[in-house]
Amino acid sequence: MRKIECITRCGDCAEVLLDYPDNFFDLIVTSPPYADSRAKTYGGIRPDDYVEWFLPRSEQFFRVLKPTGTFILNIKEKVVDGERHTYIIELILALRKQGWLWTEEFIWHKRNCHPGKWPNRFRDAWERCLQFNKSKRFQMFQENVMVPMGKWAETRLKHLGKHDVIRFDSQVGSGFGKNIANWIGRDKAYPSNVLHLPTETDNRNHSATFPRALPEWFIKLFTKEGDWVLDPFVGCGTTCEVAQKLGRNSIGIDIVRQYIDLAQEKINPVEMMLFEKRVKYGKRIKK
Numbered sequence: 001m002r003k004i005e006c007i008t009r010c011g012d013c014a015e016v017l018l019d020y021p022d023n024f025f026d027l028i029v030t031s032p033p034y035a036d037s038r039a040k041t042y043g044g045i046r047p048d049d050y051v052e053w054f055l056p057r058s059e060q061f062f063r064v065l066k067p068t069g070t071f072i073l074n075i076k077e078k079v080v081d082g083e084r085h086t087y088i089i090e091l092i093l094a095l096r097k098q099g100w101l102w103t104e105e106f107i108w109h110k111r112n113c114h115p116g117k118w119p120n121r122f123r124d125a126w127e128r129c130l131q132f133n134k135s136k137r138f139q140m141f142q143e144n145v146m147v148p149m150g151k152w153a154e155t156r157l158k159h160l161g162k163h164d165v166i167r168f169d170s171q172v173g174s175g176f177g178k179n180i181a182n183w184i185g186r187d188k189a190y191p192s193n194v195l196h197l198p199t200e201t202d203n204r205n206h207s208a209t210f211p212r213a214l215p216e217w218f219i220k221l222f223t224k225e226g227d228w229v230l231d232p233f234v235g236c237g238t239t240c241e242v243a244q245k246l247g248r249n250s251i252g253i254d255i256v257r258q259y260i261d262l263a264q265e266k267i268n269p270v271e272m273m274l275f276e277k278r279v280k281y282g283k284r285i286k287k
């Protein structure tokens, strides 16, 4: 039986990651502190300072991620002074300059978001899950996230037009060629890039957890058993908990001791010899 390691570490991820070698992780999946959020618990970064705060950390993520690995960033811009702040758009551009490819954007549709009323907008019911890679040849297991064909089998697939029996490329250039007739008689299809997942109500003593199903979907899509998953802003350990259940090794980092304690309650750590020797691999960031 393979030993699955699940390690949680307390500290600033920019510092802790110095203990890890280049090209080590297969997947980074994380939800960082959103700008101006929860200033009392873990600092709160002003939207205007967000990119500058994030870049030294993503520099470490780039270093420790394998060339075939994927980085999933779950984040959502806030409203400042009546309009959406642009810090995430600026972050995407800055990450591209740092060397990342912005490969895809998934939308997490929060199926059960609570009702509310705002004077000039509707409730937020979705967040971004931005996908970044170091190279176009990243590891991906699309079969692992196939979904039941569902209503398509009785509706669309029963009424095919002449364009549905030939392959042609997407008009938006997403590279998605289609020949819908190929799907007749199959019971599973590939999902879209919209994930319809409810938030979880057992908030696990952390005010900003994501549902287990979110890291689970990306871990299945981008890793295989025995691979290494990193969550550098792990909160109460959702990513590590799921990674362990799926037979992936994981490392979770959080700056708040109390969250690391919560994470450790639900996972089963296995000591790892490699990192007892505290070699520093990356460059320390200037504070």
Ligand SMILES: C[S@@+](CC[C@H](N)C(=O)[O-])C[C@H]1O[C@@H](n2cnc3c(N)ncnc32)[C@H](O)[C@@H]1O
Binding pocket: 011, 012, 013, 014, 030, 031, 032, 033, 034, 041, 042, 043, 206, 208, 209, 210, 211, 232, 233, 234, 235, 236, 237, 238, 239, 253, 254, 255, 256, 259
């Ligand atoms: C949005 S929460 C993540 C919640 C997590 N996805 C979960 O399900 O529990 C962001 C986390 O980042 C942590 N954090 C903030 N700054 C950090 C830093 N520099 N390094 C590591 N963790 C940090 C916070 O303490 C917080 O728990």
